Amino acid sequence: MSGKGRLKVVLITGRSVKQGVSKDVSKFFDEYSEAITTCEMNPADIEVIGVPNGGYIDIVSPYGSITVQVKSSSDIPRGVLFIPYGIAVNTLIPPDTEGTGIPRSKGLEVFVTPSNKRVSDVRSLIESIGGVR
Numbered sequence: 712m713s714g715k716g717r718l719k720v721v722l723i724t725g726r727s728v729k730q731g732v733s734k735d736v737s738k739f740f741d742e743y744s745e746a747i748t749t750c751e752m753n754p755a756d757i758e759v760i761g762v763p764n765g766g767y768i769d770i771v772s773p774y775g776s777i778t779v780q781v782k783s784s785s786d787i788p789r790g791v792l793f794i795p796y797g798i799a800v801n802t803l804i805p806p807d808t809e810g811t812g813i814p815r816s817k818g819l820e821v822f823v824t825p826s827n828k829r830v831s832d833v834r835s836l837i838e839s840i841g842g843v844r
Contacts, residue, residue: 718760720792722819724800747797748830751784767826775802778828
C-alpha cells in the first residue's frame with residue numbers, strides 16, 4: 712500500500728453466476744452490465760481504502776483503468792480483488808497472449824483507489840474503445 716486510500720491488490724477474474732446467466736440474455740442487458748462492473752473485495756481491504764460497501768473505486772493496471780462498484784465479500788482473501796469476465800476488466804489485462812491464445816487474466820497486480828466517478832454501461836464501454844456507435 713502507498714498512501715491512504717490507495718491499495719495494491721492482485722486481480723483475479725472469472726465467471727460469476729450473474730454474469731454467466733445475464734450474458735445469455737444480452738450483453739446490453741442492465742443485469743449483465745452491473746455484473747461485469749462490480750468487483751468483490753475483502754471487507755478489511757475496503758475499509759483500508761475508505762470506501763463504503765457499494766461505493767466506487769478506480770482500478771489501475773499497467774494496461775488501463777476502469778471504475779467499478781465494490782461489494783464486500785468475506786469469501787475473498789485480503790489483498791485480492793475479483794471481477795467477472797467482460798469488457799470492463801479486459802481493459803486491465805495485458806493484450807499479449809504469450810502464444811496461448813488467452814491473455815493473462817489472473818494474478819495481475821493492480822492499484823485501487825476511491826472514486827467519485829460512476830460506472831459506465833456496456834454500450835459506453837464499447838464506444839470508449841472505438842466500438843459500434
